Amino acid sequence: MSILASSDRVAGAASVGRTKRLRPSYWPFVVPALVVVVGVIVFPWVFTLWMSAMEWRVGEEQRFVGLQNYVRLATDLRFLEALGHTLVYTALSVVAPLVLGTAAALAFNTKLPARGLLRGIFVMPMMATPVAIALVWTMMFHPQLGVLNYLLSQIGIGPLQWVYHPSTVILSLVLVETWQWTPLVMLIVLGGLASLPTEPYESAQIDGATAWQRFRYLTLPMIKPFLMVAVIIRSIDALKSFDILYTITQGGPGTASETINLYLYSVAFTYYDIGYGSAIAVVFFVLIILLSLVLLHLRQRSAWNSGDGK
């Protein structure tokens, strides 16, 4: 909580020399939440870090092993494979919703009839309970009885094995993830579009720019900061994706769709190898933070309105 503490020191500096503060202190408002945050968020972080340096299996003696768990990770082929799956899955699950979501936002930014209701329906996939929709997707993916293969057969494709074959399982899961999270990208970009000034468009129209040119040279550069936000959020969420993967494939067939998160689950709660699991959690956490920092840095550079747009 050093961050909280330091910000108070700055606030306190302004009133140096005064015995009594005129303004009310706002600390009492924050303290209860601070206790909760320390208890359920900060404590787990610190404790995980500590456990990752231990040989710790449920029901056995604990032993300090230093960095041994991390060394083991570097040579754990199953972990490295999971890392690869995670990166591929994440990359695809960022790009596909980004493209589709931006297109949808452009469509929603026009004068649609019943826009509110349509938007409500459009965002349903991301608000629906992931386990519930995952079950239905499982049924739809069924090679013999699934509706997807039936639909494909109507246009002369298939049948596909979908999540039941190692070569198509990740793409199939990306399909679900894209279906689920395109709405979020759409909402973010739509927010960006709503904030755009109208004069440049009128001026461009007078200058004779076509619709495509207006999109390419006006809209796209101006919504870039919002696209970057969407990329950041999407990347974090795709890295952490669990419910869909666990419900539909549990990492299978074999380990063909096992991501770091799923592997972490197996190690910690199937094999009860707490120490090793904690090390995976720490590495995973660092990976997410690093990626976020890189993306944040890129976003800072892309912000044309960094003054006020944040």
Add this chain to the structure above:
Amino acid sequence: MSRPLRKLLDKAGMAVCVLLLVSPALLFFLWMLSLSLKFEIDNGAYPPILIPDRFAWKNYTTIFEGNSFLLYFWNSLIVTGAATLFALLVGVPAGYGIARMRAHKSAVVIMIARMTPGLSFLIPLFLLFQWLGLLGTLWPQIIIHLVVTVPIVIWIMIGYFETTPMELEEAAMVDGATRWQIFAKVALPIAKPGIVVAFILSVIFSWNNFVFGIVLASRETRTLPVAVYNMLSFEQVSWGPLAAAALVVTLPVLILTVAAQRQIVAGLTAGAVKGG
């Protein structure tokens, strides 16, 4: 091209556009409904049937008969309700305090909490609950759901309180209000829409949560998402009742989404756009 024809084409284009936009969501949920209302024989038919000749209403009655579904519904209600109410109780004042102290950097903690995978909270807290002897009760789930609900509430409320003008509170200060009176009688009533947004999002994300349940829930303390998942893994899979159960689990959320879509959109985009 003549004007009326052009207008007609524009309208047709618009209609196609609308259809394309909502069809992935609409068709999916229609199919879900269809699955839940068909007998096994219709669900196994090829080519698939969208609207069956007879509806299998018993799919819905069976899930409530055999599977302690009402108990799980109740568990979900308790966990989500308690975690949300508690989060509002501590998170709304915290959002106020952080906004007023301009302690923006403390919001970084909230951001990182959002970025941390749920599983990495689970390992230490699981051990803690085990050590405290809480496993087997609903407490572990209520407490760990705070990991989800508290950051949502704080995050949304910071944004909300920041946009309410400081001048109002200064006026109240001059009018003779104490800091608690200012909070209760001026800041809080003005922030009501924000509280509604925080409440809705907190409820939805807590209700939907699955990962905490599969580790922490025992047979008696399952929440709905875990219960539905268990139907898949431990019973002879029969699509009708399974789809019916899935629909029942997510129906409250879907209704809330359509009914409160304006608030949800406001909350999600505020968090997202500011959150980067």
Add this chain to the structure above:
Amino acid sequence: MASVSIRNVRKSYGPVEIIKGVSIDIQDGEFVILVGPSGCGKSTLLRMIAGLEEISGGTVAIDDRVVNDVPPKDRDIAMVFQNYALYPHMTIADNMSFALRLKNTAKSEIAAKVERAAGILGLGPLLGRFPRQLSGGQRQRVAMGRAIVRDPKVFLFDEPLSNLDAKLRVQMRTEIKEMHQRLKTTTVYVTHDQIEAMTMADKIVVMHDGIIEQIGAPLDLYDNPANMFVAGFIGSPAMNFIPGSIGGDGFTTEDGSRLPLGGRVPAASDGRPAVYGVRPEHFRLADEGLAAEVVVVEPTGSETQMVLRPLGVKAGREDRKRELTWVLRERTGARPGEVVRIAPDPALAHLFNPDTGLRL
């Protein structure tokens, strides 16, 4: 009602000093206006009187009681904010009675006080409405009503008219002045508009860069500005400043023209550089006067304003500030390009030290 005494007050944010030692004495019942360009520290000073800003040095006393460490709620003051700060979730009546309700005043007393204030301001029919249903002028009145109901020792106004359109501003100006004449509550009023200050105040405090340039009655400041800043700030259009030097019994401009001083030559100042200040309305046509070319003629109906360029001054951006403004009450047939000869009224002219800006 009360007096307010500000003694050597300072305010700094870190190393930056916003207010650099300011002292003002405000008598019981006086209407004092703090005026100055934006950033001069006038609002900060007002907020320090209110208790919304902490005081870095010096003292503020209300009725001889030092209030530096007294929170706003215990200072018995009422404040009208620039954006009115009406509580949007309360009716007009509730807005006005909020302070009284916080003090658990008896219901009947609250009702009586609200009714009286509503009567003074003509808000009676609006009491049940919400702020969003009111026009700008009505909101302004509610904000004042909220202050009146309190019956405080001091009224504080922070640029209360700056969000109103020009016509309404003039009307509210009159209403606030009337209200003060009726209630006789000590009032401190902040504005950047010198016309507001001139028309409303008993006493004006002109501030600039965190210091007080001059304190005085409105016409006093107009007639006897202590320095070039006050001379230029008070009065519209602004005073003309002509650089040059004092010599003999007159003033010689930089390009050699002579301006009369009417025998008011300061002692031992022969040949000394100075700035000759004359208000636009204090020129008249004169054969022996300064020759200048008419640049722009701006008739307003009641008077005519003219921009003149003294012969010898080149046209162009650089010399814009050496152009003169002349305001005359009678209509004129003068056209741009014509040359006129004008002379200042020496009895109403001012001389300033060009280095210090002080009046000679």
